[in-house]
Amino acid sequence: MNSKENILIIGAGLCGSLLALRLAQRGYNVSVYEKRPDLRKINISAGRSINLAFSDRGNKAMKLVGIQDKVKALCIPMYGRMIHDRKGQTFQSNYSGRDHEFINSISRDALNALLLNEAEAHKNVTLYFNSKCKLVDFENTTALFIDYNTKAEFSKTANLIIATDGAGSVMRKSYYLGKKFLFSFSQNYLTHGYKELSILPAQNGDYKTNKNALHIWPRGSFMLIALPNLDGSFTVTLFLSYNQGEYHFNNLTTPEAVRVFFKKEFPDALKLMPNLEEEFFKNPTSPLGTIKCSPWHYKGNTLLMGDAAHAIVPFYGQGMNASFEDVVEFDTILNTHKGHWQSVFKAYEATRKKDTDAIADLAIDNFYEMRDHVANPVFKEKRKLEMALEKAFPNAYSSKYSLVTFNETIGYKEAMIKGRAQDKAILNLLTNNKLDLEGDLKIVLQKVKQETEAILNEDTVAGLNN
Amino acid sequence: MNSKENILIIGAGLCGSLLALRLAQRGYNVSVYEKRPDLRKINISAGRSINLAFSDRGNKAMKLVGIQDKVKALCIPMYGRMIHDRKGQTFQSNYSGRDHEFINSISRDALNALLLNEAEAHKNVTLYFNSKCKLVDFENTTALFIDYNTKAEFSKTANLIIATDGAGSVMRKSYYLGKKFLFSFSQNYLTHGYKELSILPAQNGDYKTNKNALHIWPRGSFMLIALPNLDGSFTVTLFLSYNQGEYHFNNLTTPEAVRVFFKKEFPDALKLMPNLEEEFFKNPTSPLGTIKCSPWHYKGNTLLMGDAAHAIVPFYGQGMNASFEDVVEFDTILNTHKGHWQSVFKAYEATRKKDTDAIADLAIDNFYEMRDHVANPVFKEKRKLEMALEKAFPNAYSSKYSLVTFNETIGYKEAMIKGRAQDKAILNLLTNNKLDLEGDLKIVLQKVKQETEAILNEDTVAGLNN
Numbered sequence: 001m002n003s004k005e006n007i008l009i010i011g012a013g014l015c016g017s018l019l020a021l022r023l024a025q026r027g028y029n030v031s032v033y034e035k036r037p038d039l040r041k042i043n044i045s046a047g048r049s050i051n052l053a054f055s056d057r058g059n060k061a062m063k064l065v066g067i068q069d070k071v072k073a074l075c076i077p078m079y080g081r082m083i084h085d086r087k088g089q090t091f092q093s094n095y096s097g098r099d100h101e102f103i104n105s106i107s108r109d110a111l112n113a114l115l116l117n118e119a120e121a122h123k124n125v126t127l128y129f130n131s132k133c134k135l136v137d138f139e140n141t142t143a144l145f146i147d148y149n150t151k152a153e154f155s156k157t158a159n160l161i162i163a164t165d166g167a168g169s170v171m172r173k174s175y176y177l178g179k180k181f182l183f184s185f186s187q188n189y190l191t192h193g194y195k196e197l198s199i200l201p202a203q204n205g206d207y208k209t210n211k212n213a214l215h216i217w218p219r220g221s222f223m224l225i226a227l228p229n230l231d232g233s234f235t236v237t238l239f240l241s242y243n244q245g246e247y248h249f250n251n252l253t254t255p256e257a258v259r260v261f262f263k264k265e266f267p268d269a270l271k272l273m274p275n276l277e278e279e280f281f282k283n284p285t286s287p288l289g290t291i292k293c294s295p296w297h298y299k300g301n302t303l304l305m306g307d308a309a310h311a312i313v314p315f316y317g318q319g320m321n322a323s324f325e326d327v328v329e330f331d332t333i334l335n336t337h338k339g340h341w342q343s344v345f346k347a348y349e350a351t352r353k354k355d356t357d358a359i360a361d362l363a364i365d366n367f368y369e370m371r372d373h374v375a376n377p378v379f380k381e382k383r384k385l386e387m388a389l390e391k392a393f394p395n396a397y398s399s400k401y402s403l404v405t406f407n408e409t410i411g412y413k414e415a416m417i418k419g420r421a422q423d424k425a426i427l428n429l430l431t432n433n434k435l436d437l438e439g440d441l442k443i444v445l446q447k448v449k450q451e452t453e454a455i456l457n458e459d460t461v462a463g464l465n466n
Numbered sequence: 467m468n469s470k471e472n473i474l475i476i477g478a479g480l481c482g483s484l485l486a487l488r489l490a491q492r493g494y495n496v497s498v499y500e501k502r503p504d505l506r507k508i509n510i511s512a513g514r515s516i517n518l519a520f521s522d523r524g525n526k527a528m529k530l531v532g533i534q535d536k537v538k539a540l541c542i543p544m545y546g547r548m549i550h551d552r553k554g555q556t557f558q559s560n561y562s563g564r565d566h567e568f569i570n571s572i573s574r575d576a577l578n579a580l581l582l583n584e585a586e587a588h589k590n591v592t593l594y595f596n597s598k599c600k601l602v603d604f605e606n607t608t609a610l611f612i613d614y615n616t617k618a619e620f621s622k623t624a625n626l627i628i629a630t631d632g633a634g635s636v637m638r639k640s641y642y643l644g645k646k647f648l649f650s651f652s653q654n655y656l657t658h659g660y661k662e663l664s665i666l667p668a669q670n671g672d673y674k675t676n677k678n679a680l681h682i683w684p685r686g687s688f689m690l691i692a693l694p695n696l697d698g699s700f701t702v703t704l705f706l707s708y709n710q711g712e713y714h715f716n717n718l719t720t721p722e723a724v725r726v727f728f729k730k731e732f733p734d735a736l737k738l739m740p741n742l743e744e745e746f747f748k749n750p751t752s753p754l755g756t757i758k759c760s761p762w763h764y765k766g767n768t769l770l771m772g773d774a775a776h777a778i779v780p781f782y783g784q785g786m787n788a789s790f791e792d793v794v795e796f797d798t799i800l801n802t803h804k805g806h807w808q809s810v811f812k813a814y815e816a817t818r819k820k821d822t823d824a825i826a827d828l829a830i831d832n833f834y835e836m837r838d839h840v841a842n843p844v845f846k847e848k849r850k851l852e853m854a855l856e857k858a859f860p861n862a863y864s865s866k867y868s869l870v871t872f873n874e875t876i877g878y879k880e881a882m883i884k885g886r887a888q889d890k891a892i893l894n895l896l897t898n899n900k901l902d903l904e905g906d907l908k909i910v911l912q913k914v915k916q917e918t919e920a921i922l923n924e925d926t927v928a929g930l931n932n
Contacts, residue, residue: 183653184655424927
């Protein structure tokens with residue numbers, strides 16, 4: 001490990017461009033190869049989500065590289081979920097009882113462009129676009145590319161290759177197909193897919209609905225959500241089964257069927273979406289998958305990072321944040337670990353994988369919570385209580401959502417174990433009428449904490465918290 | 467679906483030969499293609515476990531096809547675990563407090579040969595050996611083979627192809643690489659591998675140690691086990707990390723190192739294994755993996771079954787039993803379902819997959835239980851109590867192990883949910899000294915049942931039993 005080494009990064013998306021920036025700040029010579037054209041020059045949003053939820057774990061990474069203020073300018077705060085029922089009536093469920101805790105809607109392209117600019121400002125970073133990786137010869141730390149412009153193939157060798165080439169990672173596929181070592185791997189698809197639609201700005205450029213919330217139309221087995229963009233529009237996403245239920249992607253085959261579906265299920269949204277049918281048939285339907293694998297590295301030469309190592313479903317709003325946090329964790333290992341790259345990679349996976357596994361599972365949980373539970377009476381009661389607890393005891397109580405989203409100093413796994421126990425405690429106390437919600441909130445907090453501790457202890461005795 | 471249809475089965479292992487037999491009994495024309503030579507003519511055990519645990523779920527399938535008595539003649543009952551400590555001292559922990567509940571050691575080859583003979587006795591079954599499947603064109607229900615003798619390639623089309631070609635299934639690989647549909651897939655390896663060794667019979671042909679037990683030498687992070695064979699020998703299996711701990715497969719590179727390791731950790735076993743070093747370096751080290759996937763079928767033309775659909779680690783002794791139970795479940799669907807093959811396949815996966823997922827997870831749990839917990843005082847106390855409860859209340863109490871192994875009328879998932887809650891209840895009651903083990907056992911049972919119910923209810927409220 002010395003800072004004169006050449007590091008090749010595959011993929012200049014959010015994770016790759018941040019990693020390039022950070023490694024450049026540390027003095028390495030960094031080359032980044034990206035299959036797409038330069039998004040700062042050409043609009044290439046197709047096939048990827050337009051805006052994303054940005055929160056504290058992601059911001060931790062922005063602070064590390066010193067661009068948190070530039071990123072803040074791109075953010076639209078969302079303080080809670082705005083739930084829309086079938087009659088178009090709404091209620092807001094905040095993300096936290098603490099005013100300074102909120103998530104943000106941010107443009108993927110704007111953020112990626114900022115990161116590319118910041119990386120490229122370092123003379124030890126070179127970016128290559130239109131260069132599609134075909135395979136990685138990980139025994140020889142060599143990647144084979146094809147230049148999309150000239151169609152020429154070329155290969156590059158480096159001291160180190162880090163693949164941040166996303167859920168469809170070519171290097172991960174090389175690991176899998178290479179069969180040189182035991183490679184644990186999973187791809188798990190939900191039975192649902194998603195399609196992006198939009199609410200355009202009003203004539204005067206205003207937002208057509210509250211811009212400071214994440215809008216949800218939960219309908220049990222499917223849902224619609226909307227996140228604001230800086231230009232006054234909202235990006236709307238429909239999550240729906242491919243082939244089950246009365247309405248599904250495979251039977252919504254005509255503009256009439258789509259309109260009938262939206263009129264019945266999302267009447268208030270439909271009023272804001274005059275382009276619905278056109279967009280519905282123009283935009284792709286994309287799958288929702290979770291990817292896990294291990295090991296993330298081979299012989300100290302190659303490493304997977306970001307979605308390439310752990311792609312997750314979008315329902316916790318943590319995909320980008322988790323990938324950014326990868327860079328922070330990797331950087332921390334670089335600070336403390338004076339060994340070879342192989343031991344750096346091992347230490348990194350040893351501390352990090354438990355957390356990316358946890359957020360993958362939490363994101364699946366939230367799929368069910370968002371489309372269904374948010375409209376359920378006990379769940380609503382629980383959220384109301386949690387908001388009250390966070391407001392009254394800002395230093396003594398954090399919900400699972402807060403632990404995951406706003407407590408960036410603890411890992412996802414710790415947040416998951418504590419948060420799940422707390423959820424279980426509150427749901428059981430509420431169901432058994434053991435909380436006097438009109439009485440002293442201090443006593444309620446005490447009971448919740450006791451019950452949570454009891455659950456954690458029981459799980460530990462049963463060996464369930466490992 | 468009519469009984470004149472041609473069904474092509476890939477793989478004549480335990481699951482494939484049983485399936486061929488059952489489908490022949492139902493009147494279908496069945497062709498079975500197997501890559502290996504006919505094991506009834508040539509000894510080909512290399513690379514697969516020599517003996518296996520056979521229990522009630524497997525026997526349910528033998529009853530279905532009417533060969534339970536023939537199979538019984540191949541069985542050596544094992545009534546419990548015989549635990550060996552480092553000093554060679556042993557204690558036995560029975561599998562059940564009911565005398566009629568035990569598992570059996572059975573020879574893979576003898577059982578497979580029996581199934582092949584029974585299948586071949588039907589004139590509507592044809593077996594082809596030395597025929598290795600290279601890929602399956604699942605759109606056209608056609609499989610491509612290579613004849614190992616002539617090296618000639620040939621393809622076969624059928625009304626239906628069922629792949630029972632094991633953990634390395636070629637058809638599953640065709641599903642994965644074909645990318646014609648969303649195929650969820652996982653392969654997860656343990657950090658441990660295994661190596662088969664043996665204890666040969668005594669000079670007079672006797673068994674050198676108790677033949678009616680499954681012997682375990684649990685050592686925390688690794689273990690040795692032994693199962694009896696009909697010829698007086700035991701097949702011994704070492705489960706050990708590839709590269710972690712003081713001793714691991716990657717550093718046991720000399721006969722001396724192997725002997726030192728066994729002398730320190732398994733001294734009593736070493737005395738019975740004069741061929742240890744020779745076998746250690748002659749026999750392969752094999753990985754331990756879990757495979758899950760979905761869907762198991764495509765368009766009513768092709769179906770995965772047995773290990774091809776759900777390979778598991780061997781620690782619950784349920785791999786073969788689960789594959790045999792697949793055939794029973796499939797047969798039940800055929801009885802009740804008068805639809806197309808596609809709806810048969812869907813119904814089969816809908817009822818079956820939750821159970822094969824459960825046994826996969828239970829088998830991983832048991833890895834930790836066997837190598838570690840069996841020697842742990844609280845665990846021992848729990849097992850002792852469970853034996854007492856099963857003995858005193860044979861109709862009112864079954865441990866998790868009994869639910870999984872001896873209660874073949876409930877599915878693995880139900881056994882897992884109830885069994886885990888029960889384990890948690892007992893461990894917590896014991897740890898908190900809430901059971902008067904010297905007092906009335908009826909009261910103990912009542913407390914265990916109450917606590918188990920409470921745990922199940924709490925999990926249901928929290929949405930954890932789905």
